[in-house]
Amino acid sequence: MTETGGPKPRRRPIVRLGLFLISYSFLVSVICCTAAVGALLLLPLLAKTTYVSENALMPGSASSMLYSEDVLEASSLVSKIMSLDPSSIGTGVEIRSLIAQHVTELGGEVNYHKFQPQLQKFHPLYFFSGPDEGTNLENNSCSSFGVSTVGIIRALRGDGKESIVLVTPYNAVNISHAEALSLGVAYSVLSLLSRVTWLAKDIIWLAADSQHGEYTAVASWLRAYNAPVFGYKNAPQYEICHENDLSGMNMCPTEGTARCDGFRRAGTMAAALVIKVAGNSPEFEKDSLSIFAEASNGQMPNLDLINIVNYLAVHGQGLHVKVNKVWSLLDSWWLKTLGRLLELVGEVARSLNPTWNFGKTVSEYVEGTATLASSLYHQALGVPTGPHGAFRDYQVDSITMEISRHFSSNYNFRNNEFLHRSGRLVEGVIRSVNNLLEKFHQSFFLYLLTSPNKFVSVGVYMIAFALLIAPLPLVAASLYADANKRNPDAQKDVLLSPEAENEASISFRSWKWLHAARTVFIIHLWGVIVALLPYFIYQIPGSSPFSNLSLWVVLSTISMIILKSSVCSSTNIIMQHQSIEWALLKSVTVAAAFVGLSLMSVINFAAAEIGALLLVPLCLMATPLRFAFKIRTPRAIAQGVGNLLLIILGFPPVTYFVVKGVVEGYDMVRVDDFWIFLESLWDWNSATYLYICMIHLPCWVLCILILLHSCQ
Known part of the structure; x- marks a missing residue:
């Protein structure tokens, strides 16, 4: 006889572990969330000292070759620029002519790049294109253009395949002494590099006209550099600029040479340095250097670039280095x-x-x-925290170096000393990058700074994020299993055979799960509509930020009511007048939050980390408020109050105002600041805006539906 029964097959250990964690999902959630917050607070203790991973960089291995003659020439250029009449209309033209003349005297090549300011208008397709795709082509007056000066020094030992970029933004309409000093720093280095024999990479000096924004000038030149347009005439249309004396801009500043015609290019960019000079800093007893490295969507340059700048600034020039x-x-x-x-x-x-x-x-x-x-x-x-962000969009490692001078009574001497010290720092960085035979790749690209010489790598700070989102799939599975254990009320009075009853029960439960998924899908579809509404709001001319924000809220509410009515009508058809189980709705909501946060971590890990801190507790704690009113135990009441507080704090505008008040003070907070904040995200095509509208806001609305479940 064959055996009709036998011992049940033992489940695999991984399956038993999963079932165990699902059974104790509440305890696991508490432990994981507590550990995640603790891990974030311990990150400064776990930070490691920075080190140079690429041996070829060898920062500080060679003595500086910047001579006093280079500094005096740079100081002379600064004096000539500052001697120009700032009230004159042609001041910007004269500054460009001075820069071009000095570069050609060094044997370099010069060209001019004309650009227009970026179009500040929301368009949904710009999130899937470059950050400088929209330029204002409607106003063709001279005042609407900016003209940057580009100088190129060809490396004697190079093959023209690689280059290093120096960027010095300055306002051509009203140049300051600090901006003139930044031009002097770049020129002193260029003067040295024009005659050295060890240079293997071309040097590009971009004197960016920042009257329409530093980022706009750099991004426009980069777009023209990397995506040339055939038939593009680089020389500006000066014939329409009769009010300015620009007659000499199409010609070389030095007779007998023809090095300033057309759009000039060098090799592939190995790195870029944005050099800025700030005003006098009485905070420290010596000159200081501020490093800005963040680019769009959380991109960071290779850590080795920051390491060599910090090392050369501290040990080579005695500067005080600081970060935000x-x-x-x-x-x-x-x-x-x-x-x-x-x-x-x-x-x-x-x-x-x-x-x-x-x-x-x-x-x-x-x-x-x-x-x-x-x-x-x-x-x-x-x-981006500076114009260096434009380079990261083309995968070029770059940072902004903002050098602050310590106040001194000996003004002229301090100027020369400052130019010498800053020039030697830039020279050292260029010399290190010049040694590279390949792009930066040895060190980290994902990291957080705790000081100029301390960092936390992604392998450490991702632990907190992993602990935060780990309970989400466990809770979703636990809620789904508990909901399926309960028999539906609709079948209490139905007399069926055991086989038919079991089949009907499975079918009914499947419909309930599908309805929960449908509800979550429609709410996320509403999030997409909310994200696109500003495009239509911007079609209204002459509107203020407050009116735009108010209209956005009204239109979002109306669209929610329309979609909610469609959900309710479908509920009556699908569920046959049976209300959706809140546990199933929460299960699908938690699963959607897990998927959304995981996808966001691929785009911007830091945004996903902060989003998880706000969204995970909100999703895990959401339960119908009728339980708290019905049971009325201290624990239930505390849970209900906690849910209300999380709902209030999790609303994106409230979160923004709380953070802004803590950082800047609540007396600086205005209602329309949130719209201005969102405008900044649109201007830079930040994926954080899409996260707020398409992940965080829909999950917040779903949590409200769970809290008000008894009203459905």
């Missing part, structure tokens, strides 16, 4: 308290084992956290 911080956190009492606690833990750990180097001083921890928060925020925002 969230200054309000430096005076935070709770952060100082946490720092004292961690310092005490570190002392106990070192007493047990001197080799355990755990813990930092309170000041180091607070400053590291403020710097980390700034780095995370600017990456999540997706907006």
